[in-house]
Amino acid sequence: MAGSNGDLKLLGHKGSPFVARVKLALGLKGISYDYVEEDIFGQKSDLLLRSNPVHKAVPVLIHNGKPICESQVIVQYIDEVFVGTGPSLLPADPYDRALARFWVAYIDDKLGASFDRALRAKTDEERNEAIKQTFAAAEALEGGLKECSKGKNFFGGDNAGYVDIIVGSVVPWVKVISVLAGAELFDPAKMPGMVAWVDRFCELDVAKAVLQDPKILLEQAKMLMAKNSAVASNN
Numbered sequence: 001m002a003g004s005n006g007d008l009k010l011l012g013h014k015g016s017p018f019v020a021r022v023k024l025a026l027g028l029k030g031i032s033y034d035y036v037e038e039d040i041f042g043q044k045s046d047l048l049l050r051s052n053p054v055h056k057a058v059p060v061l062i063h064n065g066k067p068i069c070e071s072q073v074i075v076q077y078i079d080e081v082f083v084g085t086g087p088s089l090l091p092a093d094p095y096d097r098a099l100a101r102f103w104v105a106y107i108d109d110k111l112g113a114s115f116d117r118a119l120r121a122k123t124d125e126e127r128n129e130a131i132k133q134t135f136a137a138a139e140a141l142e143g144g145l146k147e148c149s150k151g152k153n154f155f156g157g158d159n160a161g162y163v164d165i166i167v168g169s170v171v172p173w174v175k176v177i178s179v180l181a182g183a184e185l186f187d188p189a190k191m192p193g194m195v196a197w198v199d200r201f202c203e204l205d206v207a208k209a210v211l212q213d214p215k216i217l218l219e220q221a222k223m224l225m226a227k228n229s230a231v232a233s234n235n
C-alpha cells in the first residue's frame, strides 16, 4: 500500500505467531499495509522465495520493494523507520531497551523453542518432557513483567510495546498448550500478574483484530502432532 509510509506489503500466514507480531506492531503504530496470505505448507510464492531465500519463511515485510525478514528484526525496523508515526515500541532508555530485548530473546529461545519441540515430538515421552520445559520457562515471565513494567499495566509501561507484542503473539498458543497439557500454562496461583496482563492485552483493539482463534490453532496443533507421531512410527 503506497501511503505516507511508502509501499508496505506483509507476506504472512494466518496461524503464525511470528506474523501476528508484525500485524500487532503495525496496528499499534496505526500503519496500513497490504497483506498477502502465503501457502507455507504447500506452494510458496515466488515473491516469498525471492524475498526470504535463506529461511523461505513468513513473515516478510516488503517496504518500498526491499524485503525485511525475521519477526524480531521486522518489529524493530518498523519502530525505527516509522519513528514519528504512532507510539514508540521499544523503550527510549538504553538499559530498558536492553531489558526488553533480553525478554524477547528469552521468549523465543526458551518458551517458544520448548513449545515447538512439544509440537514436533515423535514420542509421548519427548512431548511430555517438552511440555514440562515449556511450563518451567513460562514461570520466569512473571518476574520479567515486574522488571519491565515497573508496576505499570504493560511490559512497555503505560502502553503496550515490544515485549507486549512478542508475548501477545503467543497468547492464543498459551491457551492451546493449556488445553493439550490439561493445566493452565499461566497458572493464576504462580503468575497472577501475567494472568491479569493477558486480560488487559486481549482488551486492546489491535489484539482483538489480530489474535487468532485458539480453537482453530488447537486443531492445527493436533494435526501437526499426529503427523509427527505417524512419521516416527513409520520409521
Ligand SMILES: N[C@@H](CCC(=O)N[C@@H](CS)C(=O)NCC(=O)O)C(=O)O
Binding pocket: 013, 015, 016, 017, 018, 040, 055, 056, 057, 058, 059, 069, 070, 071, 072
Ligand atoms: N524466526 C522466524 C520464524 C518464522 C517461522 O517459523 N515461520 C513459519 C510460520 S510460523 C514458516 O514460515 N514456516 C515455513 C517453513 O519453514 O517452510 C521469525 O521470527 O520470523
